[in-house]
Amino acid sequence: MNELMIKAKKAKEIVQSLGILSTATKNQALLVIADQLEKQSEYLIHENKRDIEEARSADVSQALLDRMILNEKRIHEMAEGLRLLVEIPDPIGEQIESWERPNGLQITKVTVPLGVIGMIYEARPNVTVDAAGLCLKTGNAVLLRGSSSVIHSNQAILKIIHEGLKQTGIPMEAIQLIEDTNRETVDQMLKLNEYLDVLIPRGGAQLIKTVVQNASVPVIETGAGNVHVYIDKDADLEMAKRITVNAKTQRPSVCNAAETLLVQKDWAKKYLVELLAELKAKNVELRGCETSLSIVPEIKKATEEDWETEYLDYIMAVKVVNDVEEAIAHINRYGTKHSETIVTNNTETAERFLQMVDAAAVYHNASTRFTDGFEFGFGAEIGISTQKLHARGPMGLKALTSYKYIVYGDGQIR
Amino acid sequence: MNELMIKAKKAKEIVQSLGILSTATKNQALLVIADQLEKQSEYLIHENKRDIEEARSADVSQALLDRMILNEKRIHEMAEGLRLLVEIPDPIGEQIESWERPNGLQITKVTVPLGVIGMIYEARPNVTVDAAGLCLKTGNAVLLRGSSSVIHSNQAILKIIHEGLKQTGIPMEAIQLIEDTNRETVDQMLKLNEYLDVLIPRGGAQLIKTVVQNASVPVIETGAGNVHVYIDKDADLEMAKRITVNAKTQRPSVCNAAETLLVQKDWAKKYLVELLAELKAKNVELRGCETSLSIVPEIKKATEEDWETEYLDYIMAVKVVNDVEEAIAHINRYGTKHSETIVTNNTETAERFLQMVDAAAVYHNASTRFTDGFEFGFGAEIGISTQKLHARGPMGLKALTSYKYIVYGDGQIR
Known part of the structure; x- marks a missing residue:
């Protein structure tokens, strides 16, 4: 032995x-x-x-x-x-x-x-x-x-x-x-x-x-956290900025930090420039889908790999989606079932997101950075489970x- | 695909x-x-x-x-x-x-x-x-x-x-x-x-x-059930017979049926002959340790393999042990963490057994055959888990x- x-x-x-x-x-x-x-x-x-x-x-x-x-x-x-x-x-x-x-x-x-x-x-x-x-x-x-x-x-x-x-x-x-x-x-x-x-x-x-x-x-x-922030068409601009910047930049190296930003198309037309400017001011490198590039042309183009990547760094992928359904589908396809948040003033849209997104913690109008034993009030933390058993x-x-x-x-x- | x-x-x-x-x-x-x-x-x-x-x-x-x-x-x-x-x-x-x-x-x-x-x-x-x-x-x-x-x-x-x-x-x-x-x-x-x-x-x-x-x-x-019945020195003879025979023979092919009988040595000297006679009357083939053979010489000798085997059949291994501690050690070594029972009128001995035996269900003065979703009152059963997660x-x-x-x-x- x-x-x-x-x-x-x-x-x-x-x-x-x-x-x-x-x-x-x-x-x-x-x-x-x-x-x-x-x-x-x-x-x-x-x-x-x-x-x-x-x-x-x-x-x-x-x-x-x-x-x-x-x-x-x-x-x-x-x-x-x-x-x-x-x-x-x-x-x-x-x-x-x-x-x-x-x-x-x-x-x-x-x-x-x-x-x-x-x-x-x-x-x-x-x-x-x-x-x-x-x-x-x-x-x-x-x-x-x-x-x-x-x-x-x-x-x-x-x-x-x-x-x-x-x-x-x-x-x-x-x-x-x-x-x-x-x-x-x-x-x-x-x-x-x-x-x-x-x-x-x-x-x-x-x-x-x-x-x-x-x-x-x-x-x-x-497990790993490929975490998303979804900005809905009924999102408040200031709250969207505050939550996105916090989820991405407060501590980018941890698993509950955000990696991809999903933005509803009508909201994006009005506010995406301003939202991304906040991220750029914090030195976040942005990688966008075609639609987001048509609104903010100066950012890099995202590839399929970007949707799958947990950067753990000052990098964020950006995708414009038609509606909450497309956001949910994207998250359930690329997410790692860790933490996901929706920013919206529409309670019905929020409930749909909270129910249909498959993740350990789903948030309405809050940063994903709260997925943590101490922040939840558990006193001690062993880790954050991304599986569903036990x-x-x-x-x-x-x-x-x-x-x-x-x-x-x-x-x-x- | x-x-x-x-x-x-x-x-x-x-x-x-x-x-x-x-x-x-x-x-x-x-x-x-x-x-x-x-x-x-x-x-x-x-x-x-x-x-x-x-x-x-x-x-x-x-x-x-x-x-x-x-x-x-x-x-x-x-x-x-x-x-x-x-x-x-x-x-x-x-x-x-x-x-x-x-x-x-x-x-x-x-x-x-x-x-x-x-x-x-x-x-x-x-x-x-x-x-x-x-x-x-x-x-x-x-x-x-x-x-x-x-x-x-x-x-x-x-x-x-x-x-x-x-x-x-x-x-x-x-x-x-x-x-x-x-x-x-x-x-x-x-x-x-x-x-x-x-x-x-x-x-x-x-x-x-x-x-x-x-x-x-x-x-x-x-999982599998290598299930034991332990007859303590303070066991009632009639109850020991009833529980052993039921745990072994009521339906030998299922996972909560008993496979090995452990008997405290003083009790064995007095009653082992009578207990084993009950099992033989139900056509159970017995395989005993050296000490049990010295009391009931006509049964087969058990090998190391017998302690490990889930027979799922009319076969039972028999071992005489010094005390409840030896019974616990034997069960924790050879058991599959399924169901284990002690027969005794001594509450303290029972508590020691119930706490120290590592199994999903531990019984005092009852047959192991009750480990079952319907018997527990759960209404439907998916199976019996022998792991500890979930x-x-x-x-x-x-x-x-x-x-x-x-x-x-x-x-x-x-």
């Missing part, structure tokens, strides 16, 4: 005992780990520097380096993230429903942890702490498979986490790091149905696609739970 | 319109189809005979033939199944939660259909009607990929279903049969993430395993739904 198999087997052996940990014990462990992360920040930063130096000599991009770095501020944020989890109600052991059958059987539906979770992610040490905290609070065991480029940082973080678990009497196998960072380890994880209950990939579109395409273990997909949209702690039926009888047979 | 791609694309194009069908329309379609199945039973039986004759000349087993046959009684049962669905509340469009955020955003969580469902199943024409009815009631579109050996029966059923949809103004693309029964069609379905939201395999363990191992589309796994245990109509967040604003940006 290799490292992965040994650790996965151990996780399965102890996982049931995590489901019955008291809320107090779990919270205490979270607090101890949070404190120790801060107290041992020098050690963490020292180990992190080893990763950073290796990455620098390997000539990785500045953007990637930036995500890898640990400093006092980031360590404090990681610790605060754990403290925040303490405040959230324990989702495990909750009685969801209970009923009696005519034969006297008492059936109770109770929340339980998912079990052993495989987390596959990229070079961000903060995800190590974040994932460990979420799994600890929900009574799940987790196998963390991070990137080789931050292995020293992750090993240091795990050392601190294990001290915290030891102090509070929680088995160390609850949170384990897979140190073997060969590509094959991931391939093996994807097929490890014997020991893993679920996989959660966190990172870029390519990583998630690889996991979804190849895993036989069930996956919680946190959990959809922003996922709070509940997404890391399942349930079981406990049935009490006094000798019933069938 | 081949037949599968054409039909899948069409399903995706119309699927959103199914989510807003009224309950009355859906129920009317169900009733029309139910009536027409009965009225056209001669035609159905005639088409079914073509399949049966081909199967006979291909020398298929009697058991398989039996499952393929349509007769008046079975057609009536299929129709009654559809009529039963009419009685069940519509799960779509239900407002699950609604709240306001400090910034004034109104967030509403509403149930929606899953979308386009791919159903892959074996030579049972009743599953065609059953799956079509469940998907119709829940506003899902379905692609039915049945077995080539009942293709004429399925085509005849689809003809009747399409007449019913037409009469009630529901798009025919809501329910489509994949008539190309090549193996490759299934392989293609498993990877059709572009058009399919979920796959549901229904059939034997091999079919389900193939789908789980190879699909990139999310799967609802309706739905666990007996699945009612709700398992065929997802949700979306509808967010109302008045210009909010971030």
Whole structure:
């Protein structure tokens, strides 16, 4: 057995005992780990520097380096993230429903942890702490498979986490790091149905696609967002400007940022020039359909590829449509079922859009940037699901739970 | 594009319109189809005979033939199944939660259909009607990929279903049969993430395993049951006999039937002979561990394979264990997370078992045969899930739904 198999087997052996940990014990462990992360920040930063130096000599991009770095501020944020989890109600052991059958059987539906979770992610040490905290609070065991480029940082973080678990009497196998960072380890994880209950990939579109395409273990997909803003013929100009600019430019690199602007043709004739001027003023590169080019000739021509692309950058595709039906059809064809918004003062048109667009979150007169666990009020976020099974949209702690039926009888047979 | 791609694309194009069908329309379609199945039973039986004759000349087993046959009684049962669905509340469009955020955003969580469902199943024409009815009631579109050996029966059923949809103004693309029964069609379905939201395999363990191992589309796994009965040291002899015999022999071919008997050692010394005699009287072949052989020497010796096997037959493995902890460890190692029961008069021991055994349904002093949608009171059953994502245990109509967040604003940006 290799490292992965040994650790996965151990996780399965102890996982049931995590489901019955008291809320107090779990919270205490979270607090101890949070404190120790801060107290041992020098050690963490020292180990992190080893990763950073290796990455620098390997000539990785500045953007990637930036995500890898640990400093006092980031360590404090990681610790605060754990403290925040303490405040959230324990989702495990909750009685969801209970009923009696005519034969006297008492059936109770109770929340339980998912079990052993495989987390596959990229070079961000903060995800190590974040994932460990979420799994600890929900009574799940987790196998963390991070990137080789931050292995020293992750090993240091795990050392601190294990001290915290030891102090509070929680088995160390609850949170384990897979140190073997060969590509094959991931391939093996994807097929490890014997020991893993679920996989959660966190990172870029390519990583998630690889996991979804190849895993036989069930996956919680946190996905890409090819997000649209639709400006209806009955839209208010100022609101259209405000929402479009915010959805596109407030933080273009995230999944709930808008990528394509759809504009109703009559409205476009009157206001498209002015709306696009706002975007250009924010340095957004525009790529338009033929009709939009006939109104605003100076922008680039969009290709089929533009309708499919999640730019995550200061670029926006623009398409003029006949009506809300064409907007809905375009979104359902090219969208990724993440977040979509309509700007209109017509309630009927809005309702049609909200009902017919297939997405986790659909908005009327608001920016798509609100699709986020904190903005929804969930307290903590695991990610944003773009699939329809299990959990959809922003996922709070509940997404890391399942349930079981406990049935009490006094000798019933069938 | 081949037949599968054409039909899948069409399903995706119309699927959103199914989510807003009224309950009355859906129920009317169900009733029309139910009536027409009965009225056209001669035609159905005639088409079914073509399949049966081909199967006979291909020398298929009697058991398989039996499952393929349509007769008046079975057609009536299929129709009654559809009529039963009419009685069940519509799960779509239900407002699950609604709240306001400090910034004034109104967030509403509403149930929606899953979308386009791919159903892959074996030579049972009743599953065609059953799956079509469940998907119709829940506003899902379905692609039915049945077995080539009942293709004429399925085509005849689809003809009747399409007449019913037409009469009630529901798009025919809501329910489509994949008539190309090549193996490759299934392989293609498993990877059709572009058009399919979920796959549901229904059939034997091999079919389900193939789908789980190879699909990139999310799967609802309706799984195998390696089910255990644990007789604790504080068990009542009469109850132990009644529950063991019922769990094993009332219908051995189904997934909630017991396969392995675990008996606490002190209890075994006193009563194992008598308990096993009951099973032998019901023609159950027994395969025991060394300790049980020392008490009841005439039974066969069990091998490692016996602990892993779902016999689905009049065979039972028997193991003597030290205590409830050993029983729990054995079940969590060899079980398939389906249904498990403990017989004991000790409440504390029972609670330990119920909490620590990882299964969809855990029982105290009752037969495992109750793990079933109808027995649980769900009204209709899609299958019994042995995975932990989305739905666990007996699945009612709700398992065929997802949700979306509808967010109302008045210009909010971030």
